[in-house]
Amino acid sequence: MHYSLQCILVLIAAYGLNIFYTSVLYHRALTHGAVKLAPWLHWLVINTGCWVTGIDPKTWVCMHRLHHQYSDQEKDPHSPVNHGVFGTLPSQVKSYERIMKGLILRRKEYTSVIKDLDFDISWVIRSHFWWAPYLMHLAIAILVGFFCHGWWIGIAYWVGIMSHPIQGWMVNSLAHQYGYRNFKTDDHSTNNTLVAWLILGEGYQNNHHQDPTSAKFSYRWFEFDLGYLLCLVAQSLGMLEIPRLSAKHLQI
Ligand SMILES: [Zn+2]
Numbered sequence: 001m002h003y004s005l006q007c008i009l010v011l012i013a014a015y016g017l018n019i020f021y022t023s024v025l026y027h028r029a030l031t032h033g034a035v036k037l038a039p040w041l042h043w044l045v046i047n048t049g050c051w052v053t054g055i056d057p058k059t060w061v062c063m064h065r066l067h068h069q070y071s072d073q074e075k076d077p078h079s080p081v082n083h084g085v086f087g088t089l090p091s092q093v094k095s096y097e098r099i100m101k102g103l104i105l106r107r108k109e110y111t112s113v114i115k116d117l118d119f120d121i122s123w124v125i126r127s128h129f130w131w132a133p134y135l136m137h138l139a140i141a142i143l144v145g146f147f148c149h150g151w152w153i154g155i156a157y158w159v160g161i162m163s164h165p166i167q168g169w170m171v172n173s174l175a176h177q178y179g180y181r182n183f184k185t186d187d188h189s190t191n192n193t194l195v196a197w198l199i200l201g202e203g204y205q206n207n208h209h210q211d212p213t214s215a216k217f218s219y220r221w222f223e224f225d226l227g228y229l230l231c232l233v234a235q236s237l238g239m240l241e242i243p244r245l246s247a248k249h250l251q252i
């Protein structure tokens, strides 16, 4: 196989693994209960999530629920309305750190948001080893580059698996600023087709804010939610269940 094709496949595989964790497992399952994970998958995500993505699942869920609660208001952890399109990237990193520390200190403003979660912050985070997953992926990238006789393939792995901050920025910023709206929600959420195609349907923020507990983020014939397709595949493999489909999907 041609080397450049190998690099692209490694990039897609690493990116796909990362985004499956964040979009399907962290977001649709743990945050909103839009899909119900099989017990073994629930165990797997809470025990490996931090290692795979570098992001603590409990902190992610807390931050994202706060985003829904205060969407584009002053208390939104990441909004282009408050921080500008590019300022949303550092604001989401700062909010993540603040919420993580708040959860470790058991501050009520954060713990009250995630009362239903039956797991704690990852021990990697509690033990101040937050950097360990990043170091592990760097080591894997170097090993992949070494054994595959080319550094580009290692870089492809690194970029794919560590893409979460950029994915998050595109969704939180671009899909709350640019795009069309299907619903009059109380925020600035939009449906951004480019972001939706790149990030497994997450760019349909306006649809998602209208009905956060729906597993499917696409509503109209020209919208395509690849994340929902992954949910259907995962359901057919017994990995999860999709409890319901929003009635609103049938209305437009
Ligand atoms: Zn949003």
Ligand SMILES: [Zn+2]
Binding pocket: 027, 031, 032, 064, 068, 208, 212
């Ligand atoms: Zn959400």
